[in-house]
Amino acid sequence: MKIGIMGTGHIGKTLVLKLSAAGHDVKVANSRGPDTIERNILAHGAQAVTAAEVVTGVDVVILSTPLGAIPKIAQLFADVPADTIVIDTSNYYPKRDGEIAEIEAGMTESEWVAAQLDRPIAKAWNAITSASFAEKGVPAGTAGRIAIPVAADGERERDMAMKLVDETGLDAVHSGSLSESWRQQPGSPSYCTDLTRKEMPDALAATERSRLPVRRDLAIAAIAERMGDSTTNPDSDYAVRLTRVLFM
Template identity: 65%
Template sequence: MKYPSFDKASDYQEIEFMKIGVIGTGHIGKTLVQRLSAAGHEVKVANSRGPDSIGADVLAFGGRAVLSAEALVDVDVVILSIPLNRIPEIASLTAGVPPEAVIVDTSNYYPVRDGSIGAIDAGQVESLWVTEQLGRPVVKAWNAIGSDSFAKKGKPAGSPGRIAIPVAADREADRKVGMALVEDTGFDGFDAGPLAQSWRQQPGAPSYCTDLTREEMPAALAAAEKARLPKRRDLSFAAVMERIEGVASNPDAEYLVRLNRTLFM
């Protein structure tokens, strides 16, 4: 698969692979490194604990463990797979990334984990808050799929029942890159429009971690009710925390999908 990129004149050119820097090796970040490396991309990965803490399984398909600053040097795409409350901490790193590079944010806001963020609590769209912290446009992707589904349910393009992942961005070229990379991780990239509408893929929405197909996604995005998201988000979070209490893992895919479909749809 080929992807759009920019030359110095801001014209498109086609490239066969992308240079990608991933920050974060949690449940989603780990799978991103594995899948994108296996797809033939040049992937560097970093976390807050240093390269030696990144396991061989994360790097099994060709990813390279580096320091955080190095992960963002000479890349076409940066993927931030860290808790939302840590986004401001890395703004100094992303400030050095060229403006034509694409920055993808996979985070979600959970007040119990992240602490209260007044602007989001007052209704600001999570992705727009992230753009303010970084001072540049972002793509919202891979936030609306559970980590177990992401690790286990990828399928080749065209497979029946392939799960779709919504991708939102203000710059069309960025959105296309995000969708293409989602495809390379084994899921259908679904065009979810601009960031102002990305609340439709936030926690509590019908599209969030409910494992829908491309055909089911439009109705789910349209059915989202912004005012109801926080209460539904917090109910789901509390149920998940009770289930995994004392267990060092995220909930299995089938439980999370059943729970979220019950609460969100």
């Protein structure tokens, strides 16, 4: 399968490595150009390309950028065929992305992304820490395998996202439509808590929407206090302990 990945942050790097290792024909781009992409993430045959090239001639595009960058990326999709599946991994953090009025008024993050792109999307890989994603993927059927939620309105988007999630070493649990995807936004019990497939449905059902922003911001403050100005993400053990205390 031909896959284009936009973004080379912590999640994007792991997506490139895992999906190319799984045998897919992967292209990757960032906002700074192909010459700035670290060579180590191309170890399994992925190709570094421009942002315009990454969305052309592919079956799937995965967006792994800050949510605030989506409007700038949207113009790249003007000529992308309607049958190209788009999967978004982003999360809304107002201090980083700036306040977005529609989301603050109640639109889910994934609905907002779909509106910016003017096309259907699936939401996946947003609810796992980058460290857990990089380190804890295991083959299907392994006891204790981490599960992550996948939201989509269409069956094609849902099924493709769930297939690719499985190929990256995680169980996929369909969380519902994009309008229900607030259940996997930052601050929710399913967000970065490393739950199993058996545990995930109860976590999704227990989500209290009104409490998500407060919990999200508490976690960010705690991580900032611990990490200081470092751009390094916290290790998975600390991050999961923190999110389980704050979100569950």
